[in-house]
Amino acid sequence: MKDEVRIIERKDIPKGAIMLFGFPDVGLVGVIAASHLIQELGLEEVAYMDSPLLPPIIVLHEGLPHSPVRIFGNHNILLAVSETALPAELIHPVMHTLIDWGRSKGVKMMISISGIPVPDRQDLEELKVFAAASNVETLKMAQEKGVEILREGYMVGPQAVMLQYCATLGLPALTLLAQCFFQYPDPEAAAKALEQLGSVAGIKVDVSKLLEKGEEIRLKARDMMKRTQQELAKMRKTQEYDIPLYIT
Protein backbone atom coordinates (compact mmCIF):
# COMPACT_ATOMS: atom_id res chain seq x y z
CA MET A 1 0.00 0.00 0.00
CA LYS A 2 2.91 2.31 0.83
CA ASP A 3 4.03 2.14 -2.83
CA GLU A 4 0.77 3.73 -3.86
CA VAL A 5 1.42 6.92 -1.87
CA ARG A 6 3.85 9.50 -3.21
CA ILE A 7 5.04 12.97 -2.29
CA ILE A 8 5.28 15.54 -5.05
CA GLU A 9 7.68 18.37 -4.36
CA ARG A 10 6.81 21.86 -5.53
CA LYS A 11 9.76 23.76 -4.11
CA ASP A 12 13.29 23.11 -2.89
CA ILE A 13 13.17 21.18 0.34
CA PRO A 14 15.56 22.26 3.11
CA LYS A 15 17.95 19.66 4.53
CA GLY A 16 18.15 18.98 8.25
CA ALA A 17 14.81 20.61 9.12
CA ILE A 18 12.47 19.77 11.99
CA MET A 19 9.37 18.02 10.63
CA LEU A 20 6.05 18.67 12.33
CA PHE A 21 2.75 16.82 11.92
CA GLY A 22 -0.74 18.23 12.45
CA PHE A 23 -3.41 15.67 11.65
CA PRO A 24 -7.14 15.55 12.48
CA ASP A 25 -7.53 13.91 15.86
CA VAL A 26 -9.20 14.58 19.22
CA GLY A 27 -10.05 18.26 19.70
CA LEU A 28 -8.45 18.93 16.28
CA VAL A 29 -5.46 20.12 18.32
CA GLY A 30 -2.89 19.26 15.63
CA VAL A 31 -4.77 20.84 12.74
CA ILE A 32 -5.60 24.05 14.64
CA ALA A 33 -1.97 24.34 15.80
CA ALA A 34 -0.69 23.66 12.26
CA SER A 35 -2.99 26.26 10.74
CA HIS A 36 -1.76 28.82 13.28
CA LEU A 37 1.89 27.96 12.58
CA ILE A 38 1.35 28.37 8.82
CA GLN A 39 -0.16 31.83 9.35
CA GLU A 40 2.22 33.09 11.99
CA LEU A 41 5.43 31.83 10.35
CA GLY A 42 4.25 32.48 6.78
CA LEU A 43 4.97 28.86 5.77
CA GLU A 44 4.52 28.01 2.10
CA GLU A 45 3.32 24.82 0.47
CA VAL A 46 6.47 22.93 -0.55
CA ALA A 47 5.05 19.48 -1.35
CA TYR A 48 1.83 17.49 -1.39
CA MET A 49 0.66 13.92 -1.19
CA ASP A 50 -0.83 12.10 -4.15
CA SER A 51 -2.37 8.67 -3.88
CA PRO A 52 -5.25 6.67 -5.33
CA LEU A 53 -5.79 5.45 -1.77
CA LEU A 54 -6.82 8.91 -0.55
CA PRO A 55 -10.54 9.71 -0.70
CA PRO A 56 -11.50 11.45 -3.98
CA ILE A 57 -11.31 14.88 -2.35
CA ILE A 58 -9.52 18.08 -3.29
CA VAL A 59 -9.50 21.27 -1.31
CA LEU A 60 -10.15 24.38 -3.35
CA HIS A 61 -8.21 27.50 -2.45
CA GLU A 62 -8.83 30.53 -4.65
CA GLY A 63 -10.41 28.23 -7.23
CA LEU A 64 -7.37 25.97 -7.55
CA PRO A 65 -7.14 22.33 -6.47
CA HIS A 66 -4.95 21.21 -3.59
CA SER A 67 -4.34 17.82 -2.09
CA PRO A 68 -5.90 17.45 1.35
CA VAL A 69 -2.50 16.26 2.65
CA ARG A 70 0.19 18.88 2.16
CA ILE A 71 3.61 19.82 3.45
CA PHE A 72 4.35 23.43 4.28
CA GLY A 73 7.75 24.78 5.15
CA ASN A 74 10.45 27.41 5.32
CA HIS A 75 14.25 27.12 5.61
CA ASN A 76 14.21 25.03 8.79
CA ILE A 77 10.67 23.71 9.33
CA LEU A 78 8.57 21.19 7.43
CA LEU A 79 4.95 20.81 8.49
CA ALA A 80 2.72 17.99 7.24
CA VAL A 81 -0.96 18.73 7.63
CA SER A 82 -4.19 17.12 6.51
CA GLU A 83 -7.35 19.09 5.81
CA THR A 84 -9.52 16.00 5.86
CA ALA A 85 -9.96 13.26 8.42
CA LEU A 86 -7.80 10.36 7.29
CA PRO A 87 -9.61 7.03 7.01
CA ALA A 88 -8.22 4.72 9.69
CA GLU A 89 -6.87 2.22 7.13
CA LEU A 90 -4.77 4.94 5.45
CA ILE A 91 -2.89 6.10 8.52
CA HIS A 92 -0.13 3.51 8.16
CA PRO A 93 0.75 4.10 4.48
CA VAL A 94 0.37 7.88 4.80
CA MET A 95 2.55 8.20 7.91
CA HIS A 96 5.18 5.75 6.66
CA THR A 97 5.47 7.60 3.34
CA LEU A 98 5.79 10.99 5.08
CA ILE A 99 8.44 9.68 7.47
CA ASP A 100 10.42 7.98 4.70
CA TRP A 101 10.29 11.21 2.72
CA GLY A 102 11.36 13.29 5.74
CA ARG A 103 14.20 10.87 6.38
CA SER A 104 15.39 11.26 2.76
CA LYS A 105 15.57 15.03 3.43
CA GLY A 106 17.74 14.52 6.50
CA VAL A 107 15.05 15.68 8.94
CA LYS A 108 16.71 15.93 12.36
CA MET A 109 13.59 15.42 14.43
CA MET A 110 9.91 14.58 13.87
CA ILE A 111 7.35 16.14 16.21
CA SER A 112 3.64 15.46 16.06
CA ILE A 113 1.22 17.84 17.74
CA SER A 114 -1.96 16.37 19.09
CA GLY A 115 -4.23 16.05 22.09
CA ILE A 116 -5.05 13.72 24.90
CA PRO A 117 -8.73 13.72 25.83
CA VAL A 118 -9.73 14.32 29.43
CA PRO A 119 -13.32 13.79 30.61
CA ASP A 120 -13.35 16.85 32.92
CA ARG A 121 -11.81 19.20 30.32
CA GLN A 122 -14.53 21.82 30.82
CA ASP A 123 -13.43 22.35 34.42
CA LEU A 124 -9.68 22.45 33.79
CA GLU A 125 -8.23 25.91 34.20
CA GLU A 126 -4.65 24.96 33.38
CA LEU A 127 -4.01 22.44 30.61
CA LYS A 128 -1.06 20.09 30.81
CA VAL A 129 0.99 18.90 27.87
CA PHE A 130 2.41 15.39 27.90
CA ALA A 131 5.07 13.86 25.70
CA ALA A 132 6.06 10.45 24.43
CA ALA A 133 9.12 9.78 22.27
CA SER A 134 10.66 7.24 19.94
CA ASN A 135 13.84 6.85 22.01
CA VAL A 136 15.26 7.51 25.47
CA GLU A 137 17.41 10.50 24.43
CA THR A 138 14.48 12.40 22.93
CA LEU A 139 12.30 11.60 25.93
CA LYS A 140 15.01 12.89 28.26
CA MET A 141 15.37 16.07 26.20
CA ALA A 142 11.60 16.73 26.50
CA GLN A 143 11.71 16.04 30.22
CA GLU A 144 14.60 18.47 30.69
CA LYS A 145 12.55 21.13 28.90
CA GLY A 146 9.81 20.68 31.47
CA VAL A 147 7.35 18.47 29.57
CA GLU A 148 5.62 15.79 31.59
CA ILE A 149 6.06 12.27 30.21
CA LEU A 150 3.09 10.12 29.33
CA ARG A 151 4.44 7.08 31.12
CA GLU A 152 1.89 4.33 30.60
CA GLY A 153 -1.17 3.98 28.40
CA TYR A 154 -2.40 3.41 24.88
CA MET A 155 -1.92 5.78 21.99
CA VAL A 156 -4.16 5.53 18.91
CA GLY A 157 -3.87 7.38 15.61
CA PRO A 158 -1.24 8.98 13.33
CA GLN A 159 1.08 9.86 16.23
CA ALA A 160 1.08 6.23 17.40
CA VAL A 161 2.21 5.05 13.95
CA MET A 162 4.78 7.87 13.80
CA LEU A 163 6.40 6.98 17.12
CA GLN A 164 6.53 3.28 16.34
CA TYR A 165 7.94 3.70 12.84
CA CYS A 166 10.52 6.28 13.94
CA ALA A 167 11.56 3.96 16.78
CA THR A 168 12.08 1.18 14.20
CA LEU A 169 14.12 3.47 11.94
CA GLY A 170 16.09 4.93 14.85
CA LEU A 171 14.86 8.46 14.17
CA PRO A 172 14.30 10.93 17.02
CA ALA A 173 10.57 11.64 17.25
CA LEU A 174 8.37 13.29 19.82
CA THR A 175 4.63 13.52 20.28
CA LEU A 176 3.22 16.48 22.18
CA LEU A 177 -0.23 15.84 23.60
CA ALA A 178 -2.20 18.68 25.15
CA GLN A 179 -5.14 17.88 27.42
CA CYS A 180 -8.25 18.57 25.37
CA PHE A 181 -11.91 17.83 24.62
CA PHE A 182 -12.47 14.52 22.85
CA GLN A 183 -15.24 15.63 20.54
CA TYR A 184 -15.03 19.44 20.37
CA PRO A 185 -12.44 21.63 18.60
CA ASP A 186 -10.07 22.92 21.27
CA PRO A 187 -8.02 26.02 20.28
CA GLU A 188 -6.87 26.51 23.91
CA ALA A 189 -5.28 23.06 23.85
CA ALA A 190 -3.64 23.89 20.49
CA ALA A 191 -2.18 27.07 22.04
CA LYS A 192 -0.82 25.08 24.96
CA ALA A 193 0.78 22.51 22.65
CA LEU A 194 2.40 25.32 20.63
CA GLU A 195 3.84 26.86 23.78
CA GLN A 196 5.52 23.54 24.56
CA LEU A 197 6.70 23.24 20.97
CA GLY A 198 8.48 26.54 21.54
CA SER A 199 10.34 25.18 24.53
CA VAL A 200 11.27 21.76 23.08
CA ALA A 201 12.10 22.78 19.51
CA GLY A 202 12.68 26.52 19.69
CA ILE A 203 9.79 27.14 17.26
CA LYS A 204 8.21 30.08 19.01
CA VAL A 205 4.93 31.67 17.89
CA ASP A 206 2.58 34.15 19.51
CA VAL A 207 -0.59 32.26 20.47
CA SER A 208 -2.64 35.28 21.56
CA LYS A 209 -4.55 35.45 18.23
CA LEU A 210 -5.37 31.78 18.52
CA LEU A 211 -6.94 32.36 21.92
CA GLU A 212 -8.73 35.54 20.85
CA LYS A 213 -10.25 33.82 17.82
CA GLY A 214 -11.08 30.68 19.81
CA GLU A 215 -14.87 30.90 19.36
CA GLU A 216 -14.58 31.63 15.64
CA ILE A 217 -12.23 28.65 15.18
CA ARG A 218 -14.60 26.35 17.09
CA LEU A 219 -17.45 27.43 14.85
CA LYS A 220 -15.42 26.96 11.66
CA ALA A 221 -14.03 23.59 12.73
CA ARG A 222 -17.40 21.91 13.43
CA ASP A 223 -17.67 20.02 10.16
CA MET A 224 -14.09 18.76 10.22
CA MET A 225 -14.55 17.70 13.84
CA LYS A 226 -17.69 15.77 12.93
CA ARG A 227 -15.92 13.86 10.14
CA THR A 228 -12.94 13.26 12.40
CA GLN A 229 -15.22 11.83 15.11
CA GLN A 230 -16.47 9.24 12.62
CA GLU A 231 -12.91 8.14 11.80
CA LEU A 232 -11.87 8.20 15.48
CA ALA A 233 -14.72 5.82 16.24
CA LYS A 234 -13.54 3.47 13.47
CA MET A 235 -9.97 3.42 14.81
CA ARG A 236 -11.27 2.85 18.37
CA LYS A 237 -9.74 6.03 19.73
CA THR A 238 -11.48 5.57 23.08
CA GLN A 239 -8.91 2.86 23.80
CA GLU A 240 -6.72 5.75 25.00
CA TYR A 241 -8.95 5.83 28.09
CA ASP A 242 -8.20 2.14 28.78
CA ILE A 243 -5.99 0.93 31.59
CA PRO A 244 -3.47 -1.43 29.99
CA LEU A 245 -2.59 -4.87 31.27
CA TYR A 246 1.17 -4.58 31.19
CA ILE A 247 3.34 -7.32 29.88
CA THR A 248 6.83 -6.65 31.16
Added chain:
Amino acid sequence: MEETPRRRRSIFDIIDEYFESLEAWAERFSEALLEKPSWNCRTCTIEPLRDILVTSDEVIVTVDLPGAEESTIQIKPVGKDTIEISAKMRRKVSFDDFGITHYRGEFQKFHCRTRIPVPVYMDRMEVRFKRGLLEVRLPRKHEYEIPVE
Protein backbone atom coordinates in the same frame (compact mmCIF):
# COMPACT_ATOMS: atom_id res chain seq x y z
CA MET B 1 3.29 -17.64 -14.66
CA GLU B 2 2.54 -20.10 -11.93
CA GLU B 3 -1.11 -20.46 -11.23
CA THR B 4 -2.17 -20.41 -7.59
CA PRO B 5 -4.41 -23.33 -6.73
CA ARG B 6 -7.99 -22.29 -6.33
CA ARG B 7 -9.47 -23.05 -2.96
CA ARG B 8 -12.91 -24.57 -3.11
CA ARG B 9 -15.24 -22.35 -1.12
CA SER B 10 -18.05 -23.80 0.89
CA ILE B 11 -21.57 -22.49 0.60
CA PHE B 12 -21.16 -21.09 4.13
CA ASP B 13 -18.17 -18.98 3.04
CA ILE B 14 -20.22 -17.61 0.18
CA ILE B 15 -23.15 -16.81 2.48
CA ASP B 16 -20.80 -15.16 5.01
CA GLU B 17 -19.22 -13.03 2.30
CA TYR B 18 -22.63 -12.09 1.00
CA PHE B 19 -23.78 -10.93 4.43
CA GLU B 20 -20.53 -9.05 5.03
CA SER B 21 -20.92 -7.13 1.79
CA LEU B 22 -24.58 -6.50 2.59
CA GLU B 23 -23.65 -5.14 6.02
CA ALA B 24 -20.95 -2.89 4.54
CA TRP B 25 -23.45 -1.61 1.99
CA ALA B 26 -26.09 -0.99 4.70
CA GLU B 27 -23.53 0.89 6.79
CA ARG B 28 -22.53 3.11 3.87
CA PHE B 29 -26.18 3.66 2.96
CA SER B 30 -27.23 4.63 6.48
CA GLU B 31 -24.22 6.97 6.80
CA ALA B 32 -25.13 8.62 3.51
CA LEU B 33 -28.77 8.86 4.51
CA LEU B 34 -27.94 10.60 7.78
CA GLU B 35 -25.60 13.06 6.13
CA LYS B 36 -26.91 16.56 5.79
CA PRO B 37 -25.39 20.04 5.98
CA SER B 38 -24.66 21.32 9.48
CA TRP B 39 -26.42 24.58 8.60
CA ASN B 40 -29.84 25.67 7.39
CA CYS B 41 -30.12 28.88 5.38
CA ARG B 42 -33.93 28.90 5.50
CA THR B 43 -34.06 28.95 9.30
CA CYS B 44 -30.71 30.83 9.62
CA THR B 45 -29.49 28.16 12.04
CA ILE B 46 -26.29 26.23 12.61
CA GLU B 47 -26.35 22.75 14.05
CA PRO B 48 -23.90 22.54 16.94
CA LEU B 49 -21.66 19.59 17.82
CA ARG B 50 -23.03 17.54 20.70
CA ASP B 51 -22.42 14.45 22.72
CA ILE B 52 -24.35 12.21 25.11
CA LEU B 53 -22.95 10.31 28.05
CA VAL B 54 -25.10 7.80 29.94
CA THR B 55 -23.88 7.06 33.47
CA SER B 56 -25.47 4.80 36.10
CA ASP B 57 -27.58 7.62 37.53
CA GLU B 58 -27.79 10.35 34.91
CA VAL B 59 -27.59 11.33 31.26
CA ILE B 60 -25.21 14.17 30.44
CA VAL B 61 -25.77 16.01 27.17
CA THR B 62 -23.09 18.51 26.14
CA VAL B 63 -23.47 20.95 23.27
CA ASP B 64 -20.71 23.18 21.89
CA LEU B 65 -22.16 26.67 21.49
CA PRO B 66 -19.21 28.98 20.73
CA GLY B 67 -20.32 32.60 20.63
CA ALA B 68 -23.79 31.91 22.05
CA GLU B 69 -25.54 34.50 24.22
CA GLU B 70 -26.08 32.74 27.52
CA SER B 71 -29.38 34.46 28.33
CA THR B 72 -30.95 33.20 25.09
CA ILE B 73 -30.27 29.49 25.63
CA GLN B 74 -33.46 27.44 25.58
CA ILE B 75 -33.78 23.75 26.37
CA LYS B 76 -37.21 22.31 25.70
CA PRO B 77 -38.29 18.72 26.32
CA VAL B 78 -40.13 17.31 23.30
CA GLY B 79 -42.11 14.29 24.40
CA LYS B 80 -40.52 11.85 26.82
CA ASP B 81 -37.23 11.20 25.10
CA THR B 82 -36.09 14.25 23.14
CA ILE B 83 -34.75 17.67 24.00
CA GLU B 84 -34.55 20.63 21.68
CA ILE B 85 -31.79 23.16 22.25
CA SER B 86 -31.50 26.62 20.77
CA ALA B 87 -29.41 29.73 21.44
CA LYS B 88 -28.84 33.03 19.72
CA MET B 89 -25.32 33.99 18.69
CA ARG B 90 -23.78 37.17 20.02
CA ARG B 91 -23.13 38.23 16.43
CA LYS B 92 -24.39 36.96 13.10
CA VAL B 93 -22.06 34.90 10.97
CA SER B 94 -22.27 34.51 7.23
CA PHE B 95 -20.67 32.20 4.67
CA ASP B 96 -18.41 35.16 3.80
CA ASP B 97 -16.95 34.92 7.31
CA PHE B 98 -15.85 31.38 6.47
CA GLY B 99 -14.40 32.51 3.13
CA ILE B 100 -17.20 30.80 1.20
CA THR B 101 -18.65 32.75 -1.70
CA HIS B 102 -20.71 30.13 -3.56
CA TYR B 103 -23.45 30.01 -0.93
CA ARG B 104 -25.40 32.93 0.45
CA GLY B 105 -26.76 33.07 3.96
CA GLU B 106 -26.46 34.41 7.46
CA PHE B 107 -26.74 32.52 10.69
CA GLN B 108 -27.83 33.90 14.00
CA LYS B 109 -28.89 30.87 15.98
CA PHE B 110 -27.80 27.40 17.05
CA HIS B 111 -30.44 24.72 16.92
CA CYS B 112 -30.50 20.97 17.46
CA ARG B 113 -32.69 18.13 18.71
CA THR B 114 -31.25 15.26 20.67
CA ARG B 115 -32.84 11.96 21.57
CA ILE B 116 -32.16 10.75 25.10
CA PRO B 117 -31.47 7.00 24.89
CA VAL B 118 -32.82 5.97 28.34
CA PRO B 119 -35.81 7.13 30.46
CA VAL B 120 -35.04 10.35 32.42
CA TYR B 121 -36.81 12.90 34.63
CA MET B 122 -37.13 15.86 32.27
CA ASP B 123 -38.45 18.08 35.07
CA ARG B 124 -35.29 17.58 37.16
CA MET B 125 -32.91 18.86 34.52
CA GLU B 126 -29.76 20.70 35.67
CA VAL B 127 -28.03 23.07 33.28
CA ARG B 128 -24.74 24.93 33.23
CA PHE B 129 -22.94 26.96 30.58
CA LYS B 130 -19.20 27.42 30.82
CA ARG B 131 -16.66 28.44 28.16
CA GLY B 132 -19.33 28.24 25.46
CA LEU B 133 -20.15 24.65 26.33
CA LEU B 134 -23.63 23.77 27.50
CA GLU B 135 -24.06 20.85 29.86
CA VAL B 136 -27.50 19.38 30.54
CA ARG B 137 -27.77 16.73 33.27
CA LEU B 138 -30.88 14.59 33.45
CA PRO B 139 -31.40 12.09 36.32
CA ARG B 140 -32.19 8.61 35.07
CA LYS B 141 -35.56 7.05 35.75
CA HIS B 142 -35.11 3.52 37.04
CA GLU B 143 -38.61 2.21 36.67
CA TYR B 144 -38.00 -1.07 38.48
CA GLU B 145 -35.12 -2.88 40.10
CA ILE B 146 -34.26 -6.53 39.75
CA PRO B 147 -33.43 -7.97 43.19
CA VAL B 148 -30.13 -9.84 43.47
CA GLU B 149 -30.65 -13.06 45.39
